[in-house]
Amino acid sequence: MSSDKTLAWDYCEDYVVEDDVLLRARERAAQYGCHAIAPGAGAVLRLLAATLRARTAVEVGTGTGVASLWLLRGMDAEGVLTTIDPEAENQRAAKAAFAEDGIRPERARTINGRPRDVLPRLADAAYDLVLVGSDSPSAADHVEQALRLLRPGGVLVVDEALWRGRVADPARRDEATTMVREIGRSLREDPRVLPAMIPSGDGLLLAVRR
Ligand SMILES: C[S@@+](CC[C@H](N)C(=O)[O-])C[C@H]1O[C@@H](n2cnc3c(N)ncnc32)[C@H](O)[C@@H]1O
Numbered sequence: 192m193s194s195d196k197t198l199a200w201d202y203c204e205d206y207v208v209e210d211d212v213l214l215r216a217r218e219r220a221a222q223y224g225c226h227a228i229a230p231g232a233g234a235v236l237r238l239l240a241a242t243l244r245a246r247t248a249v250e251v252g253t254g255t256g257v258a259s260l261w262l263l264r265g266m267d268a269e270g271v272l273t274t275i276d277p278e279a280e281n282q283r284a285a286k287a288a289f290a291e292d293g294i295r296p297e298r299a300r301t302i303n304g305r306p307r308d309v310l311p312r313l314a315d316a317a318y319d320l321v322l323v324g325s326d327s328p329s330a331a332d333h334v335e336q337a338l339r340l341l342r343p344g345g346v347l348v349v350d351e352a353l354w355r356g357r358v359a360d361p362a363r364r365d366e367a368t369t370m371v372r373e374i375g376r377s378l379r380e381d382p383r384v385l386p387a388m389i390p391s392g393d394g395l396l397l398a399v400r401r
Contacts, residue, residue: 229392256285353394
């Protein structure tokens with residue numbers, strides 16, 4: 192990338208500045224070894240949630256609540272985010288961040304459990320937006336569940352869709368990169384969605400449900 196491009200990239204990533212609540216949640220993510228969504232990608236999440244006037248959203252992988260905060264800030268004032276994580280400690284940190292942000296508890300439904308057990312219990316076509324992380328060996332199953340959960344016109348977001356930048360490099364054939372690349376390929380060919388790859392953060396793969 193030319194140095195101008197790198198400058199432009201950094202400018203885009205820092206264009207929307209994170210406040211103290213987000214920065215503290217991000218700091219806790221680093222302490223817990225959790226890869227939180229990048230600020231530029233977080234701003235895209237907020238924009239999408241606001242554009243959809245999202246009242247119902249699902250997040251697979253709460254972490255310490257960075258992406259959850261971005262989503263909740265964009266959603267309808269009565270909107271409810273259902274966020275799933277098997278790690279109770281991460282979710283405790285996320286709940287502290289929601290409280291710091293003045294988010295009413297009923298707006299963030301935190302479910303402690305494995306996504307593969309929890310997602311099948313959520314209703315068909317009932318959600319405006321579903322965010323799925325790529326850092327799980329079950330990410331492809333989560334994507335399939337997400338397509339079931341979304342209403343027509345709802346948006347699937349796959350975070351880390353460029354997987355540390357490796358997806359774009361055909362020489363990278365490790366298991367994690369291949370899995371994330373395959374998710375991208377399969378959504379590109381899936382007649383149920385209209386996809387687009389946004390190179391924000393570590394890549395956001397967006398797909399609107401037909
Ligand atoms: C990268 S962090 C989530 C980041 C969060 N979405 C954000 O951007 O702020 C990944 C989270 O997924 C959780 N996790 C663990 N196993 C998982 C699984 N099988 N599927 C989905 N998430 C899992 C981890 O506990 C961790 O809290």
